[in-house]
Amino acid sequence: MDIYLFAIFLLACGAAGATGALFPPGAWYKKLEKPWFTPPDWAFPVAWTSIYLLISFAGARVAVLEGNGFAMAFWAAQAGFATLWTPVFFGLRRLRGSLAVMAPLWLCVLGALVTHMQLDFWAGLAFVPYLLWVTVAAALNVQMWRLNPDVEPIKPDTL
Amino acid sequence: MDIYLFAIFLLACGAAGATGALFPPGAWYKKLEKPWFTPPDWAFPVAWTSIYLLISFAGARVAVLEGNGFAMAFWAAQAGFATLWTPVFFGLRRLRGSLAVMAPLWLCVLGALVTHMQLDFWAGLAFVPYLLWVTVAAALNVQMWRLNPDVEPIKPDTL
Numbered sequence: 328m329d330i331y332l333f334a335i336f337l338l339a340c341g342a343a344g345a346t347g348a349l350f351p352p353g354a355w356y357k358k359l360e361k362p363w364f365t366p367p368d369w370a371f372p373v374a375w376t377s378i379y380l381l382i383s384f385a386g387a388r389v390a391v392l393e394g395n396g397f398a399m400a401f402w403a404a405q406a407g408f409a410t411l412w413t414p415v416f417f418g419l420r421r422l423r424g425s426l427a428v429m430a431p432l433w434l435c436v437l438g439a440l441v442t443h444m445q446l447d448f449w450a451g452l453a454f455v456p457y458l459l460w461v462t463v464a465a466a467l468n469v470q471m472w473r474l475n476p477d478v479e480p481i482k483p484d485t486l
Numbered sequence: 487m488d489i490y491l492f493a494i495f496l497l498a499c500g501a502a503g504a505t506g507a508l509f510p511p512g513a514w515y516k517k518l519e520k521p522w523f524t525p526p527d528w529a530f531p532v533a534w535t536s537i538y539l540l541i542s543f544a545g546a547r548v549a550v551l552e553g554n555g556f557a558m559a560f561w562a563a564q565a566g567f568a569t570l571w572t573p574v575f576f577g578l579r580r581l582r583g584s585l586a587v588m589a590p591l592w593l594c595v596l597g598a599l600v601t602h603m604q605l606d607f608w609a610g611l612a613f614v615p616y617l618l619w620v621t622v623a624a625a626l627n628v629q630m631w632r633l634n635p636d637v638e639p640i641k642p643d644t645l
Contacts (some may be wrong), residue, residue, distance in 0.1 A: 342566030353643030407501030484512030
């Protein structure tokens with residue numbers, strides 16, 4: 328694995344990771360009704376850090392292989408939507424709008440898993456925890472939207 | 487050019503593009519002191535749409551070439567930081583914090599331009615308007631921070 332490639336993919340994950348610090352779940356999130364399968368707060372940074380390391384490893388392995396076009400395109404697309412979800416959910420409190428981000432994110436992670444797996448078994452395997460996690464996150468997002476119908480989105484323009 | 491590859495790269499740009507609609511420049515932005523070289527409002531969506539089409543074309547061309555690892559890694563990294571900038575500037579009103587996003591964005595666009603150019607002249611050329619635009623955007627961001635020292639960042643947690 329090329330360590331410089333790994334570093335650039337990890338940098339890409341840093342954009343998504345920064346959203347967790349910039350739009351932290353605060354008092355508002357604590358008060359939300361949550362489904363029974365909500366993981367404890369500490370699990371989120373642990374899961375995301377592990378996922379970022381794994382998919383940066385996967386990206387670096389597949390980046391040097393011929394025929395990696397679709398794998399690399401899906402890798403890039405998941406980076407965009409992973410960065411978008413947190414500002415929409417925690418920044419704008421759009422519990423339904425964030426589902427419109429979660430859907431393409433989930434599809435891009437599935438696409439990345441399949442296309443990485445076709446080229447390299449370990450790279451494909453490295454995407455499995457990510458797919459499981461966004462599946463849980465999508466279910467959480469749906470349930471939080473359903474359990475909290477009265478949440479008012481933030482309209483930055485009116486502040 | 488593979489139209490499906492183009493479509494996935496364009497989807498990745500959609501994450502960044504959505505931030506413009508989700509975090510629109512409203513009354514707050516209108517009241518900011520702006521430097522003399524600030525483009526008119528209509529220029530931003532026009533520029534970004536053109537850039538997204540151009541870099542999706544570039545990504546699709548380079549994705550099928552051997553030795554595209556670094557080009558693809560930089561493409562992914564710019565997607566993350568391009569998606570992050572708007573929520574930090576317009577969502578959080580962090581005029582200085584957004585510079586910490588602009589710096590890696592600028593470097594990733596430069597890296598993408600150089601590595602795409604090494605593989606394909608037209609793909610490299612397609613990144614030139616993007617580099618020029620983020621250079622202008624970075625200068626704008628610096629000047630808006632300097633001209634508006636009293637802007638209070640939004641703390642979503644306190645809302």
